[in-house]
Every structure is written in structure tokens, then in C-alpha cells.
Amino acid sequence: MKVHRIIIRWSSIMKQAGLILFFLLCYLPTLSAQSAKSPAEVQAFIYVVDLREIDGAKQDFFADIVVRLRWKDPKLAGQGKHFLPADAAWNPNIQIVNRVSVQATLPEVLEVDESGNVIYRQRFIGQFSSPLNLREFPFDHQTISIILVALAKTPEEVKFVRDSAEESGIGSKLSITDWKIDSYEVKMQPFRATPGGRSLAGFVFELNLTRYFLFFLVQIIIPVGLIVAMSWIVFWLDIQETGPRVSLSVTSMLTLVAYRLLTASFLPRLPFLTRMDYFVFSSTSLVFLSLLSVVWIARSTKKKEPFAAALNLHSRWIFPVLFLFMLMFAFWF
Known part of the structure; x- marks a missing residue:
């Protein structure tokens, strides 16, 4: 009888161990996949339509820019081409960090196609702040930036990449007369408001300029x-x-x-x-x-x-x- 009870007890322990092993084999890969879930990829495009003025005294500049973001949302697939309010579905919710007085001129809508590809377009016109190093004035070279971030979204949640369909750029005829545009660059880099603070996913459009000193x-x-x-x-x-x-x-x-x-x-x-x-x-x-x-x-x-x-x-x-x-x-x- 004692031997029989030992065998029954051992059999029960083995069943529990088997259930635990089954759970580990079935659910751990799922949990691991969820923890290693890749961030949402957002293709970013920015175009400077016009650059009107750089004010050294106020440390800002006036610009007219167009921003386009593209990403894929499987939840919106299969509904044909349609438009949604920007807050009716997931979106990066971009904000301009160095805006001073900027106006958005286009409706806040998302364009969705049959496959779930989403496009967000917006045009921003106004003043942007940018610190200038004026030690060499009036023979100075400056770099001005437009900094955009995904509000409350970390680089682990959103990954900005360059648009594969079209390169970012600037207009061929700008209103500004006292500066020469040397080059421009789009950088996909996180933004951190305070040292040691939380990083936000974002990208930066930089313009390198030289002042006409004549x-x-x-x-x-x-x-x-x-x-x-x-x-x-x-x-x-x-x-x-x-x-x-x-x-x-x-x-x-x-x-x-x-x-x-x-x-x-x-x-x-x-x-x-x-x-x-x-x-x-x-x-x-x-x-x-x-x-x-x-x-x-x-x-x-x-x-x-x-x-x-x-x-x-x-x-x-x-x-x-x-x-x-x-x-x-x-x-x-």
C-alpha cells in the first residue's frame, strides 16, 4: 500500500510538471514575441516651401513647410479608400518642438487605402526658434533646425525613417535674400527635452546657411x-x-x-x-x-x-x- 501511494503521488507530480512544461513551450514564445515587438515604422517627408526671414535679434526664422507621414495600419485595411479624422485612428501625433507662432493650414485627416496604408499631410507656416552663434557676425555661417517629435511616443514605439517614395528638400526659389543655402539634411534622431529625461521619437530638418555680407x-x-x-x-x-x-x-x-x-x-x-x-x-x-x-x-x-x-x-x-x-x-x- 505504501508503495502504491508513492507511485500515485509521483504520478501526480509528473502531471503537474508536464502542465508547467506545456505552458512554457506554448506561451513563452508568444510572450517573447510581444516583448520583442518592433516599433511602428513611419516614413517621414518634409519640404521647405519658402524661407522668408532669419531674425538674429529675435533668434528665430519664418518658414513655410509641408510634412507628410506614411505608415501601415492593418486594422484599417479592407475598407476601401477613405478619409478619417486624425484622432479616429492611431497616428504618431507629431508636434514641432521649436515652434514660436505656427499655424497648421490643412485639415487634420488621415488618408487610408484598401491595403491599410495611411498618409498624413500638413502644412505649417510661421515662426520657429533657433539659437544662432553670432560671434562671427556678419561673416557667419548658421544652422537652423525644424524639430518634430511623436508626442508621448518613445523610439521603442515609433521609428521614423526617410520616405522611400520622395526625398525631402527645399523650394528652388526662396524669399530670403540675405542668406545663401549651403546644404540641408534630414536626421532621424530621438529628442530629449531634459538631460536624463524620457526620449521621444523624432526627426530633424537642418539647413546650413552662409550670410551675404555685402x-x-x-x-x-x-x-x-x-x-x-x-x-x-x-x-x-x-x-x-x-x-x-x-x-x-x-x-x-x-x-x-x-x-x-x-x-x-x-x-x-x-x-x-x-x-x-x-x-x-x-x-x-x-x-x-x-x-x-x-x-x-x-x-x-x-x-x-x-x-x-x-x-x-x-x-x-x-x-x-x-x-x-x-x-x-x-x-x-
Whole structure:
């Protein structure tokens, strides 16, 4: 009897072990497949219709862009070609991270075909923020970006890829006149709002630009150079004519202050000096130095000091040489 009970107990244990093994063989592959489920693939296309303005003072730009996303949703297959409200089915729910004042102009709808292929189209017009490195202004190169993310969706849930049907690009004729488009690039990369925070699936459209500096050369750099040169005329005037010499130097100084206010309108309040700042500030300092020299020469002349005439003569070449060094410092080094 004891042996019989042992056999029955052992048989029961083996049945339970068999059930457990059956469960592992049948359900573990399913669980593993679910855990290894690939993210939804979304093909992204972005086209810059127009780029109107880049505002260095506000650190933003005005653009007109078209975004198209394509993906496959088997749940929507077999219903023929139809349209759905964007919130009536799954969609990446894209958001523009660096939008300032942007308007969506197309209806929020999804286009679905017989096979379950879904297309989302939208056109965005408005201002986008973009930090600019203005240290080299006005001879600077900049990169501006349009950053789009899938709201509340991680890279494990959504994978953005380049559209296989059409390459992203820019319009052949843009409204912007003071920048040259060097190149553009679409990057499929996650976005993280805070260091160590949650990553969101997203992609970035980058534009690399070079500023046309001819406007600043003609409107600011050359006129300022002429004003500085005008301040040297005092050293060719009669050393006894103190009034006209001082008047000319003061006029040059005030004109440069007005140009300094003009250049400030192109820039935000920066914690550093740009190349244009160095140029205008150095020119102003040079004109002020010539004014001090004129006053000191006039004072020394009244006292009949012998070196006053010599200083006035040497100033004719000292100040042009200082100006050349200043130009090299401002725009070369």
C-alpha cells in the first residue's frame, strides 16, 4: 500500500510538471514575441516651401513647410479608400518642438487605402526658434533646425525613417535674400527635452546657411572706415585752427555712435562681442584717441612746446597704421 501511494503521488507530480512544461513551450514564445515587438515604422517627408526671414535679434526664422507621414495600419485595411479624422485612428501625433507662432493650414485627416496604408499631410507656416552663434557676425555661417517629435511616443514605439517614395528638400526659389543655402539634411534622431529625461521619437530638418555680407560691407563697414579716415584730416589742417580741428573730430565721434546704434538693431543682447562689435568699438576708440590728440596738440601749441608740431606730423601715419591693425584684429584673427 505504501508503495502504491508513492507511485500515485509521483504520478501526480509528473502531471503537474508536464502542465508547467506545456505552458512554457506554448506561451513563452508568444510572450517573447510581444516583448520583442518592433516599433511602428513611419516614413517621414518634409519640404521647405519658402524661407522668408532669419531674425538674429529675435533668434528665430519664418518658414513655410509641408510634412507628410506614411505608415501601415492593418486594422484599417479592407475598407476601401477613405478619409478619417486624425484622432479616429492611431497616428504618431507629431508636434514641432521649436515652434514660436505656427499655424497648421490643412485639415487634420488621415488618408487610408484598401491595403491599410495611411498618409498624413500638413502644412505649417510661421515662426520657429533657433539659437544662432553670432560671434562671427556678419561673416557667419548658421544652422537652423525644424524639430518634430511623436508626442508621448518613445523610439521603442515609433521609428521614423526617410520616405522611400520622395526625398525631402527645399523650394528652388526662396524669399530670403540675405542668406545663401549651403546644404540641408534630414536626421532621424530621438529628442530629449531634459538631460536624463524620457526620449521621444523624432526627426530633424537642418539647413546650413552662409550670410551675404555685402549689405553690411556697403552700409556699415565702408562708411565707418570713411568716417574714421575723416577724423585724420585734422592732422593736415593748420595746427593753429583749434576750433575746426576739434569740431571735425567731435562730428566723427557722434556719427560713429549713430552707427553703433544701427548695428545693435541686428543683434540680440549678447554676453560677448561679435566681429562687427570689435570693428565699430575699435573705430570709435580710434576717433576718440584722435580727438584727445588734437586737444593735447592745441594745448601744447599754446604753451609753445616744441614737440606739438612733431606729434601732429607723425599722427598722419600713426593713426592709419593703427586702423589697419584694428581691421586685422576685428576681421582676421
